[in-house]
Amino acid sequence: MRARMALKYADIKYEHREIELRNKPQSMLAISPKGTVPVFASAGFVLEQSMDIMRWALAQSDPEGWAVVDEQVAQAWVKRNDGPFKVLLDQYKYPNRHPELKQEEVLQRALEEMLLPIEKALKEQQYLMGSRLSYVDVAIFPFIRQFAMVDRYRFDSLSLGHLQSWLDQQLQSELFLSVMHKYPSWHD
DSSP states (O other): OHHHHHHHHTTOOOOOOBOOTTSOOHHHHHHOTTOOSOOEEETTEEEOSHHHHHHHHHHHOOTTOTTOSOHHHHHHHHHHIIIIIHHHHHHHHOGGGOTTSOHHHHHHHHIIIIIHHHHHHHHHSSBTTBSSOOHHHHHHHHHHHHHHHHSHHHHHHSSOHHHHHHHHHHHTOHHHHHHOSOOOBOOO
């Protein structure tokens, strides 16, 4: 999602193909033997990580200055999101894969690791990096969206008003809505 949003924002034309991960096309594996998504292939290079795709897209075009941020702070947010929070998201989203864990404990750890720090930041400023949207908001938003969608009623009952408003703003944004439509699947 974040890679698609960055490509759209940077006005980079590309062919989007949905992949059924249980049935990966050989043509995809030929360009990316790792077999994970997303994969972005262009003239002579392949990017296999969504953050790499985002960085590349912003290097091509950044009309609103998404990348004009304190990079040390930005990287701390992304590292926290893509590391410990992603683990907690998977544990929360797939409790059947983690029967040894209690959902309330996972939720509490997610609150401490990511959700409350975001709430605190958004209480002080409109976006994670200040008064305007940055690549950090776009990089983190899809993971917060997934977390919220596990149990939206429970998520909405948490005392996270600023985070919930920020999430709703992202969900209603033209950019997000423009990349949410369904794409044809990629078959060999």
